[in-house]
Amino acid sequence: MKYALILLALVSNLAIADQCQSDKLSIHKNFAMGRYNQCQQLAPDSYRLTLKPENLPINPSPWYALKLVSSQSQDIELELLVEHGKPRYLPKISLDKQHWQPVDYQIDGQSMHIKLTLPEGTLWLAGQEILDxxxxxxxxxxxxxxxxxxxxxxxxxxxxxxxxxxxxxxxxxxxxxxxxxxxxxxxxxxxxxxxxxxxxxxxxxxxxxxxxxxxxxxxxxxxxxxxxxxxxxxxxxxxxxxxxxxxxxxxxxxxxxxxxxxxxxxxxxxxxxxxxxxxxxxxxxxxxxxxxxxxxxxxxxxxxxxxxxxxxxxxxxxxxxxxxxxxxxxxxxxxxxxxxxxxxxxxxxxxxxxxxxxxxxxxxxxxxxxxx
CATH class of the missing domain: 3.40.630.10 (Zn peptidases)
Incomplete structure (x- = not known):
């Protein structure tokens, strides 16, 4: 019972919002084509981003694009969890939204898992190059x-x-x-x-x-x-x-x-x-x-x-x-x-x-x- 209460307290403290914010890292979607629905910090260096369609029914093509602003170089793990579909677009990163390179990923059912080493400053992550x-x-x-x-x-x-x-x-x-x-x-x-x-x-x-x-x-x-x-x-x-x-x-x-x-x-x-x-x-x-x-x-x-x-x-x-x-x-x-x-x-x-x-x-x- 004691452990159940501790677990319940931990879960209730997990932030679920449209952005994640800490002294070390901010995750935003405040730019053209920026898209995810919820950001949840699971652990100090682990985040879950939930992707939902604009409406249903839909031919699922889960798009995502996010901006990560880091106060220091750090390693993080991201989970992109798709509702009403499976991952389609493979992750790419950019320092300027103009030049993009692929990053490693793993797909497990409706989730895509990505490990990133963030530089100090801003990094964009998206399913494809951004053309807005x-x-x-x-x-x-x-x-x-x-x-x-x-x-x-x-x-x-x-x-x-x-x-x-x-x-x-x-x-x-x-x-x-x-x-x-x-x-x-x-x-x-x-x-x-x-x-x-x-x-x-x-x-x-x-x-x-x-x-x-x-x-x-x-x-x-x-x-x-x-x-x-x-x-x-x-x-x-x-x-x-x-x-x-x-x-x-x-x-x-x-x-x-x-x-x-x-x-x-x-x-x-x-x-x-x-x-x-x-x-x-x-x-x-x-x-x-x-x-x-x-x-x-x-x-x-x-x-x-x-x-x-x-x-x-x-x-x-x-x-x-x-x-x-x-x-x-x-x-x-x-x-x-x-x-x-x-x-x-x-x-x-x-x-x-x-x-x-x-x-x-x-x-x-x-x-x-x-x-x-």
């Missing part, structure tokens, strides 16, 4: 300075701008590229960056493409969710890549309304891509026999890509999901053209992401330019 709304603003500014137009398509649930970059051509035909429907999917965002870099590059082929087509780029579809570090949804609690037919969320409405204006004014959407992350690299395509013209456009493109990057694998999964409200299906059914969902593995080598995305763009550019 401010980074998109800088990215967009760079392309504005090179001649692209920045337009506001609409607003998010919380009133943040849904912005697009447009490269105008003397044409009624449009290509559409969107990203970051799901906030933690950083490798897909990286792929979009490299892919767009080729499309907007200085090569003769890219210049011809931009004369042939107007381009709409919407790199950050979910700025509210990105800022909050959401696992998957917008702050309305909806998976945006399941909302393209019901169009209940303002972020999806904004893009849909712009595309409808294009068509209403005599324009035509000719091709579209959205960029994501999953457990491995894969291209989700529409079936060759779906009635899109030309039927073999995407098959030919990915066959050429496979040839130039071999032995790197090109995984292709054709299919249609009429009842799921995904962007790829929406484009195919609404505008009658090919659309591709480009998924990049969570742990794909970062140089491979760049190389494959750029090669994919270089192979696609002349094929799009040749469309009748």
């Amino acid at each position: 709304n401010d980074d998109y603003q800088q990215w967009q500014k760079q392309w504005q300075e090179k001649g692209l137009a920045l337009i506001q398509l609409g607003q998010s649930v919380q009133g943040k701008p849904i912005e697009g970059l447009v490269s105008y051509a003397d044409s009624r035909d449009w290509l559409v590229f969107i990203g970051r429907q799901h906030p933690p999917e950083i490798t897909g965002a990286m792929a979009m960056d490299h892919f767009v870099d080729e499309v907007l590059g200085a090569s003769t082929e890219a210049a011809q493409l931009r004369k042939r087509f107007n381009l709409l780029l919407v790199p950050n579809m979910n700025p509210d969710g990105v800022y909050a570090g959401n696992w998957r949804h917008n702050v309305g609690g909806v998976d945006l890549n399941r909302d393209w037919f019901s169009r209940e969320q303002p972020e999806v409405q904004a893009v849909h309304q712009y595309l409808q204006k294009i068509v209403a004014s005599g324009g035509k959407i000719r091709f579209a891509m959205d960029f994501h992350s999953t457990h491995h690299d894969v291209f989700y395509t529409m079936p060759t026999d779906y009635g899109l013209t030309p039927p073999d456009l995407v098959d030919n493109w990915l066959a050429k890509l496979a040839e130039v990057i071999k032995p790197y694998p090109v995984n292709i999964k054709p299919g249609h999901n009429k009842d799921r409200g995904v962007f790829k299906q929406y484009i195919a059914d609404t505008y009658g053209v090919h659309a591709v969902t480009y998924e990049v593995g969570d742990n794909t080598d970062r140089q491979d992401i760049a190389d494959v995305a750029r090669a994919a763009a270089r192979q696609l550019i002349p094929m799009l330019s040749a469309l009748p």
Whole structure:
């Protein structure tokens, strides 16, 4: 009985809050994409961080990002405990939020265990590199300075701008590229960056493409969710890549309304891509026999890509999901053209992401330019 009372007293003294604070160490999430739900100090050098989704049901992709401010060099142990899911994103650390390196970890069921040697000062720990709304603003500014137009398509649930970059051509035909429907999917965002870099590059082929087509780029579809570090949804609690037919969320409405204006004014959407992350690299395509013209456009493109990057694998999964409200299906059914969902593995080598995305763009550019 005596030992039970002592144990009860110890448990009652454990602090459970949204941050842990001591003379030696502070653990915070007060920055863009910072995310965990509770911080509990288990022992002088041991902490448990609980990760919970924004709402349920959800396709679990437990995101976490925290800032550790240490008054001295010290060794600590962290447990990341996932509710309603299992760990997905592997831990990385940074001293400046710009340069990241992986750290060792162990996964036991719903928990990830990490041992860290903290320097004096600030260290960030996150599931992936942090790419937040401010980074998109800088990215967009760079392309504005090179001649692209920045337009506001609409607003998010919380009133943040849904912005697009447009490269105008003397044409009624449009290509559409969107990203970051799901906030933690950083490798897909990286792929979009490299892919767009080729499309907007200085090569003769890219210049011809931009004369042939107007381009709409919407790199950050979910700025509210990105800022909050959401696992998957917008702050309305909806998976945006399941909302393209019901169009209940303002972020999806904004893009849909712009595309409808294009068509209403005599324009035509000719091709579209959205960029994501999953457990491995894969291209989700529409079936060759779906009635899109030309039927073999995407098959030919990915066959050429496979040839130039071999032995790197090109995984292709054709299919249609009429009842799921995904962007790829929406484009195919609404505008009658090919659309591709480009998924990049969570742990794909970062140089491979760049190389494959750029090669994919270089192979696609002349094929799009040749469309009748």
